[in-house]
Structure formats: C-alpha cells, structure tokens
Amino acid sequence: MEIHTHQRPPILRAPLPLEHPNQTFLQHHLAFPRNYHFILDDTDVCRSNTPFLVLVVPVAPGNRKARDAIRKTWGTETYVQGELIQTVFLLGLPSRGNITEQQEYVRMENLQYHDLIQSDFTDSYSNLTIKTMVIMDWLATRCSKVSYAMKIDSDMFLNVENLVSMLKSPGIPKKLYLTGMLMWNTAVIRDRSSKWYVPMEMYPDPHYPTYTLGMGYLFSIDLTSTFVEVSKSIEPFNIEDAYIGMCMKKLGLSPTQPPDPNQFRAYLGKYNRCTFSKIITYILGSSEQLVTFWTDLKKPGPPC
Template structure:
C-alpha cells in the first residue's frame, strides 16, 4: 500500500510541475528572442551591417557603426557672384528659408531689397548705379539693360489714373464680385487696340457662356507713362478716354519692354485693394484675341471639378490654379541685338516653367499670393519669366493647355475651317482681325457650332528644351 501511495504522489507531482517547467522555459525563450532581436547585429568582421540602399541617400556617409549623414551642405553658404540677379536672389531666398530661419517660420515678415541694402532702401524711384559694380561689363551693355539694373530696386510708383469702382457691386447685376477680371497690358498710343478689345472680346458686364450661364466680366488696361519728349496733349486724350470708359489704370513709370514686370507687381497690389474678390484674372497683351464665352465655360467647369474633389462639397478657391501656354527649360537669349537679350553677368541658368505672356489665366486667390511672394523676388526684365519665378517659390506649377496659342497656330499644322472655334486665345491679332474673328464667333457655321477645344498640339509643349520656334525672336539663343 505504501509503495502504491508513493507512486501516486510522484505522478501527481510530475503532472503539476511539468506545465510550470514548460511555461518557465517558454518565458525564458521569449525573453531571449526579444533581447537578441533588439540587439545590434554584428557582422563576422565586427563592423555594422550596411543599411539598405533606400535608407542611404546619395552622398551620405556609410562608415562605421554611426548612422548615415550627408557629406555635403544642403544649402550653399556662398554663391559665385558672376551673375548679379542670381547672387541677389540667393541672399533673399536664404533669408526666407523656413528651415534655416525657423524662428521666422509662419510669420508674415517679408524682407525687401531695401532691407538687405539699406542704402537702396532710402533711394527714391530713380536710377542709381551703386549696384552696377556687380556687373563687370555693365558699360558695354545695351541701354535697356543699363536702365533696368539702375532702377530695379524700385517698385513703388504712384498711380496717375485709378479705377477704384471698377469691381464695385452694381444693383442691376446678380453677382457681387466679377467672375473674370481682364487685365490687359497696353501703351498710351495703342488706342486702336484698346477700342477693338472693348467692342469685341473684352466687353464689360454680364457675359453669357457658349453653353454655361457665364458671369460678370470686368476690364482694365494697364499702362505706364509716356516718353518725356512726347506731346503733352496725349495726357489729355488718355484722361478723356479714362472718363469715357472707366478702364484705364496708369502708373508713373516709363512704359518700356523691360518695365512690363512692374505692371504685374503694381497690378497685384492694385488688385488686392480694388478687386480682391474676383474669382479669376486674365492677364494678357492688347494684341491677342480671346474667346471670352468659351473661357467662362472652361473656368466654370474647373470650379465644378474643384467642388467635386472637395469631400465637404464646399467651394474651393483654386489657390494654385494658373493655366496658359507653358514653356519649360527655356534658355536666356544671349544675342544682344534682340529685345529679349539677358547677359550672362546678370542671370545664369535656365528659366523656371512659365506661361507665355500673350495671355494667362490664374485664380484671384493666387493673385493675392503672388503679391506677397513678389516682395521677396527681385524684379526681372522679362515679365513672363518673372511670373514663373514667383510661382516657383510658391511651389505652384502652371498648367499647359493647347487652346492657348500665344505663338499663333503652328506653321506646320493644317488649319481647318473651324480652327478658330477650338481655341481660347490666339496671339497675335490686329484690331481689324479682332473684329473679323468676333463676327465669326457670333455667327458660327453649322459645322463649327459643336467644335470642341484643342486637346493636343503638335507635341512641342511637352518638350523639355525650348526651341527657337517656341521662343519669340530666339533665332540665336546661345
């Protein structure tokens, strides 16, 4: 009986202890497995195992057991100052870099050229040659380059003629703010162009779309001042024109080709005060033709797309919307006999993507942002390129659309009978041609009534290198 009782006790003890022993072994195994997995693995030669390629950026250190780190600086402390504009803008970009200057991130502090160079900040809007020392060949430059460099510090010019009520709400119209503001660059003596625009595609008021409801359109012409040797009676004629049509905006600066950039900057400032609620802005030249009803339909379709893409269904401001004939990887013209000439001592490198200046459309909210960013982008002689520089610093990419023909119809393209009904804009057209096109648009043939917008061009717009055909007067661009 005693031996049997002893065997039973042994079996009972074994049954009770075995699970405890197994659980203890399992616990020890788990602890050791976790510890080994967390410990750094050592290769046979005692060095750290190299990181996978997708963890190590190009130019990173891979030596020893330390984490990879960049071998070179992210931003250059110094820039070769052979090109004056690049050097000045390099300083400005560094001052507004939110990583290098995190204590100013999120603020609206915008430093201007006068902040960087106090001497220039005290100058009035007249020529000063203190900056010309940065261009070794300044004296050999064409007169237009010399004049621009000597006055590029100034962008505060007084208004001579203003239109404070052009975007004001009117009792007879249903909308409080314009859907589209036409801002057209012109010169004092180009009255025929302005008159043709007023009577054709640039009519102010309610404009019906081809298929949509349309919207309110407003019009302003942007002018500088005349040459000093012109007759004074022109001032009186321009004042009479302003009183008659209420669409003239004039600033007191010399209206030259290289000062077209001033019209952009000063217009953005005027827009922020006089017409900030306009939904879209068309900025173009006075020798283009625009199918305004078709453009309104197109813009309304873009607004619908933006609303659909917004999950809440509320209105979207299209803050990054800008569309036109986009040119990419354009090179500066180095032939000093052309008006587009930019010397290498002034600017080096390719131009950022930009829309051809014959005509471009952007949202009103983007116009307000362009005003702010322009305060930290130094003026550039070519207005189209300057807009691209501002967009680049906003992180905005312009949208290319083949219906914007800022260089006219391609020469090699066969023009069909309804070709004019497939565009949104075409450049260049005389006043007589504007009237003819307008009459054609008002009474389209049966064949052309259902014509759709161009959806593809000849393929040049997709090129990564601009050619002489894409750059006006660039028969010798290098």
C-alpha cells in the same frame, strides 16, 4: 490715386530706364509694385459688384486703337454663362513725345469709358515686369473677392465663352492656380542683339523655371497678394512672364497645364472660323484683324 492704408516702403529714386531694352541691366526700378502710385483709378470694376473674372490688359498709353478694338470685341462680353466678366486696361506713363498732350488724351478717354488704370512708372518694354506686378497689386487691393483674373495682352484674340467653360469645368482649382501656355526648360537668351537678352548679372541660371507665356495667363485671385509680397525678394528682369514663373518657384508652386493645352495658342496661321470657335487665346497681327475675325466668328450659323 493711392488708397493703401498700411505703411508703404520708401520709394527708391532710380533713373528712368534706358530706351534700349538690351541695356536694362545697367539701371532698373525694383519690381515691388507699391513703390509706385496709381494716378488714374476710378473704374467701377470690383467696387459695386464682384465679378467672376477680371481681364486686365497691359497696353501702352498711346495705343488707343488696341483698346477700342477690344471694347468692340471680347471686351463687350460682360455676362457669360451667368457669370460677370469685366475688363480694364493697365497703363504706365508715356515714355516719349509730348507727354502732357498724351496724358490729356488718356484722361479724356477715361472720362468716356472709366476703364483705364494708370500708374506712375514709365511705360516701356524694359518695365514690363513692373507693369505686371502693378497689375497684381491692383487686383490684390481692389478685386480680392473675385474668383479669377487674367493678364491678357492687347494684341490677343480671346474667346471668353471657352475661357469661362474651362473655369467651370470639374476639377479646376479655386486656389493657387496659374495656367496658360506652359513653357518648360526655356533657355535664357544671352545674345546681346536679342530683344529678350538677359545678362548673367541679372539672372545667372541658364534656364527659366516653368512659366506661362505672357500673351495671356489665368490665375486664381489669391495668388496676386502672394506675388506682390514675394516680389520684394526677387530681382527684376525684363522677361515678365518668366518673372512670374520665378515668383511661383519661390512660393514652392508650379503652373498647371490647362485641361486642353491646344486652347492656349500663340499662332494658328490662316484664320479658320471653326478653329477659332474652339480656342481660348491666339496672337493677332493687328487690331483690324481682331475686329474682322471676331465679327466673322459671331455671325449667325454654326462655326463648324
């Protein structure tokens, strides 16, 4: 459902992205998110209340297992330290298989939970940047009064308690703030066999600007509208987190190191209850792991 009241730019009619992620430079949609329409958008999030923090999870339409695992774990954390936290899932359109049947499953799931946001771009690896910018547009137009938002991947362990503690600690900016696991001086991969290949024609510089790893990054809500606006002038490429870094650079801004960088972790190795009680993010191997680790962490008794 499209509810923007201002005039939208013309929709660019581009062919669907190629299935092979390494060939996305041949044809692509612009990343400007208002070239797309919301087709599912009936969640109550940000409508009847103003959360302190909104968690937005980009996830494939068919990945119901990941959504259900999050609904059983960190997605249940709605009030933390007196602050309202709300979680939604952002989907594109199915890219293969019986699309009509998949859409019906998505519709029925949303009737049950009312936590799905769906836009009409094709949901694929090559469109991750579009997906991220659609998230920014939804937040900018639906949740402009919240304090913070987080883009958090569907395969992540998230310790919401520690995240809120960080946000309420002294000195955390309320404006122009982006933080997470910072990546400095990261080389652009030119190997065509790599999943993360980006050709010279799409991104000529040898290194990306400083950016926050896409597994989970946090930002003040004021950045969302500026990201949407600046995206009109930045050619998209399929490394979505580096693209956000490009948006920051174009705005004359830089991501901020979190107070404790060790809390934003990619991989920890073997599960340890004490360690997991101190982190904010961690990449998991499966939805089953998320439920298992979360259940253990939340059991009675001190974790350390």
